[in-house]
Every structure is written in structure tokens, then in C-alpha cells.
Amino acid sequence: xxxxxxxxxxxxxxxxxxxxxxxxxxxxxxxxxxxxxxxxxxxxxxxxxxxxxxxxxxxxxxxxxxxxxxxxxxxxxxxxxxxxxxxxxxxxxxxxxxxxxxxxxxxxxxxxxxxxxxxxxxxxxxxxxxxxxxxxxxxxxxxxxxxxxxxxxxxxxxxxxxxxxxxxxxxxxxxxxxxxxxxxxxxxxxxxxxxxxxxxxxxxxxxxxxxxxxxxxxxxxx
Amino acid sequence: xxxxxxxxxxxxxxxxxxxxxxxxxxxxxxxxxxxxxxxxxxxxxxxxxxxxxxxxxxxxxxxxxxxxxxxxxxxxxxxxxxxxxxxxxxxxxxxxxxxxxxxxxxxxxxxxxxxxxxxxxxxxxxxxxxxxxxxxxxxxxxxxxxxxxxxxxxxxxxxxxxxxxxxxxxxxxxxxxxxxxxxxxxxxxxxxxxxxxxxxxxxxxxxxxxxxxxxxxxxxxxxxxxxxxxxxxxxxxxxxxxxxxxxxxxxxxxxxxxxxxxxxxxxxxxxxxxxxxxxxxxxxxxxxxxxxxxxxxxxxxxxxxxxxxx
Numbered sequence: 001x002x003x004x005x006x007x008x009x010x011x012x013x014x015x016x017x018x019x020x021x022x023x024x025x026x027x028x029x030x031x032x033x034x035x036x037x038x039x040x041x042x043x044x045x046x047x048x049x050x051x052x053x054x055x056x057x058x059x060x061x062x063x064x065x066x067x068x069x070x071x072x073x074x075x076x077x078x079x080x081x082x083x084x085x086x087x088x089x090x091x092x093x094x095x096x097x098x099x100x101x102x103x104x105x106x107x108x109x110x111x112x113x114x115x116x117x118x119x120x121x122x123x124x125x126x127x128x129x130x131x132x133x134x135x136x137x138x139x140x141x142x143x144x145x146x147x148x149x150x151x152x153x154x155x156x157x158x159x160x161x162x163x164x165x166x167x168x169x170x171x172x173x174x175x176x177x178x179x180x181x182x183x184x185x186x187x188x189x190x191x192x193x194x195x196x197x198x199x200x201x202x203x204x205x206x207x208x209x210x211x212x213x214x215x216x217x218x219x220x221x222x
Numbered sequence: 223x224x225x226x227x228x229x230x231x232x233x234x235x236x237x238x239x240x241x242x243x244x245x246x247x248x249x250x251x252x253x254x255x256x257x258x259x260x261x262x263x264x265x266x267x268x269x270x271x272x273x274x275x276x277x278x279x280x281x282x283x284x285x286x287x288x289x290x291x292x293x294x295x296x297x298x299x300x301x302x303x304x305x306x307x308x309x310x311x312x313x314x315x316x317x318x319x320x321x322x323x324x325x326x327x328x329x330x331x332x333x334x335x336x337x338x339x340x341x342x343x344x345x346x347x348x349x350x351x352x353x354x355x356x357x358x359x360x361x362x363x364x365x366x367x368x369x370x371x372x373x374x375x376x377x378x379x380x381x382x383x384x385x386x387x388x389x390x391x392x393x394x395x396x397x398x399x400x401x402x403x404x405x406x407x408x409x410x411x412x413x414x415x416x417x418x419x420x421x422x423x424x425x426x427x428x429x430x431x432x433x434x435x436x437x438x439x440x441x442x443x444x445x446x447x448x449x450x451x452x453x454x455x456x457x458x459x460x461x462x463x464x465x466x467x468x469x470x471x472x473x474x475x476x477x478x479x480x481x482x483x484x485x486x487x488x489x490x491x492x493x494x495x496x497x498x499x500x501x502x503x504x505x506x507x508x509x510x511x512x513x514x515x516x517x518x519x520x521x522x523x524x525x526x527x528x529x530x531x532x
Contacts, residue, residue: 049442051442071447072446072447075441075444075445075446075447075449076444076446077444078441078442078443078444079443079444079445080444081444083442083443085442089439089442090439091436091439093436102439102440102443103443103444105237106440106443106444106445106446106449107444108230108233108234108237109233110229110232110233110236111233111236111240113233150443
């Protein structure tokens, strides 16, 4: 599903964040990405989501080299992924329904199809009754679940989550992880960046640890 | 296959409709900002439109002043009445002229005597000093300056003609002024339209800047440039269309205000400026569609200039 070959990323201000990174994720895998803050977890996710381009190396998604994808291709590739962010990134001027509907509108789904899929996604994250609420009126955990609903509403094959539990208490965080794990069961490849090692240990999934810009892979439960 | 294509077309149409509606709602939601923008652009549209309307009317009025195009032929002294009649008949057959009038010298002298009250003096003249006259009116299609000069050439070659009078200089001057007016109008129009475009481009750029966060999120969930641009294109479309409509209203108001003055000019000159100052519905359609197009064009420039930065 994802393959990174000798990938390096250097920023003008901070120097090399990732160097000689090799990584492979099979379809349907659930993988945690850990490492100290500043180890490059977010950068790695941004490279896979094509938000950043690598300074060196190649990135393959589904067997296609996407390292130098064009702007128009990037939009298409990204519309087939689901992205989840620590700060939710919800549109504050639209209600929950419209936030979740956004990927469907972008992909041009019909007006008839959209409500059905949005409600299915909201049901999945347990927020069916909140579809008319404004994001600002929701708790942090609820906002994150809206973010997850938005990420899965168009049934992506790949789900990327950057510190999805960063602002949540441990009980809520575990709930979110378990929710994400459910998507793995229906065949979605899930990559979650998190520094919450005790929670990760409870999940019993493959863990990739980033250290000095390299990936130490294959560890379970770390 | 067919039904799938139809479904795609329908959802595409629905999405555009929704987008158009949302852009319109955004304009209505910020009434002060929108109306300032629309008023500024409308002024830029209205001024050239008003000048154009007025110049159309006056050009038509000037060209309808027929007396200036009448050609007066003064026949030579030795041409007698019979040959004058023959020449008049010949010219009447000529397709270049719409009317030919012969004024015979005796009749002209009598008229002059009556009008000037110098009958006594004139009766004592040893001979009639006036020549026979032919008044020629060129046909409509021959009234241009070039055609008149060609006619002039032909008439000069006639043996019977002593000299003739055609005030082409007057026409030349008029044409020169018209030329100047047209060129100035074109330049003013171009500058004002450019101004309108710049206003709209700026508005769209500000709109984009103020919605930067929203746009970033849309990019993250897979929106293409085209999708991001679409609501701004509709904003440009609406702004342009409403500006065009307001410009038409302004010009209508202006022509209502100057209508009485035009009526007075018409009465004095026998022209129909007042009627010509009214907007025709074709003009209205052209103004509305081109203002909407200008809006779209400006929005695409404004949006592209911002979206290139990722």
C-alpha cells in the first residue's frame, strides 16, 4: 500500500528531519508511528499525504510512484485517502453534516447519495444526533469523531491520523484508537502517528519507531 | 452506462447550482461590502455606456442633417432653359441621385426680387445675372465623404456646369470630430473596463485571503484547484452581473433626466435624439452578458493569482 525508498526530507530552517528512510505498509495493516516529538512523525505523514515533497528518495502508493505527482493528480490521490488531524481541522462556519459531507461534495456525489453516506459515517462514530450542531458546540472528543467521520465518509483505502488523541484524556483516546481499529477490520490500511506509548501497548499492533530520521520497524507493542 | 453518465451530469449540475446559490448567499450576507463593490464596478460600466448611447444618437442626428449634403450646380451662362431641362432629365435617370430640382433663372430672379423688395431695381437690370440652378440630393448610400468626392469628380466633367457647390470641407471636419470622439470613447471605455476588472480581481483576492484556512482544509480533503476556485468564479459572475444591471439602471435614470433637454434640441433641429437615447433591449442583453463575463474573467485571474501559492 505504502512504500518509501531512501526518503529524506530537509527543511531550510531545521535541517534534515528524515534521512535514508525505508518503510513498507501492506494493504489492510494497522501501524502506529511513534518517536519523540521532532522525530519526524508529522513530516512522514505529510510526505505520504503529498502535502510535502521529499528532498530525496521515492514514495509509492498502491505501486505508483507519486514522488513528483502533479497538482491535479495530488488532489485526485488525496481524495482517495482519509486524513485525521490533531486539531480536527473542521470548518467552523458549517455544521457537522456539512463538514462530513465535504469530501463527497468534492468528489461530485449526487445530492441524493450524500445524506445517506454522511449519516452512515456519523452513525459509525456515534454522532448521528449531532448532525445539525456547530463544531464549536462539541467537546474535543466529539470534534475528533467528526474529523474521523469526514475522513471515512468516502470509504478511503488508506487512513492517516496525525496525533488524533493529542488533546484527549486516556479513556477517550483509547475509544478513538478502537474506533480506528474497526476500519482495519473492513480492509482499510491505517497509519496512526502517536507518542502515547502506554495506549499503543494496549492495542497490540505493529509499531514503527522513528529515531534520528530512521525507521526502526517491525516492533510489536514496543 | 447511459444512466451512469446521466447521473454524473445531474450531480455535476446540482453541485454547480448549489455553489451558485451559496456564492449568492455570501454576497447577500455581506450587503455593505457587496453593494460598494457593485456600485464601483457599475459606475465603470455606466459611464462608457452613457457616452456610447449619446454618441450613437448624435451621430445619427448629424448624418440626418440633409441640407449639408445637397449639391448645387450653377450652370454656365450660355446654357438655355431647354438644355437645362434636358440635363435635369438626364440626372433624374441617374441612380446616384434621389432628387433633382431645376430652378430656372427667371423664376429665381422673381423670387429674389419679391423677397428682397428690390423689384424696381431688378427690373432695370439690362439682363438676368443669375444662372440656371440644379439642386441634387445624392442617394443615401452615396452620402459618405468618399462617395461624395467621386460624384464631385463626375459633375466637374459636365460641360454645362460652370461651377458647383458641395461643402465637403464641412463634412470632413464633422468626420474628423466624430473620429476623435470615437477614439476617445474607445480609450475611456478600455480604461474604465480595466478599472472594473482590477476592482473585481482585488475583491476576489481579498475574499480568498480571508478564507485561507477553509481553503487549506479543502485541499487536505482532496479538493482540486478547480473545485476551490468554483465558488469564487460564481462570486465574480454575480458581482459582474449585478454591476451590469445597476449600470443599466443608472443609464436609464440619466436618460430620463436629460430627456427633456434632448426633446428641446430635437424640436430645434428636427432630429430624433430623444428617441435614440433610449436603451434597446439588445444593448441591455449585451451589457448584462459582457458584465457577467468580465466578472468571471476577473474572478479567474484573482483566484489563480492566489491559488498558485500552496
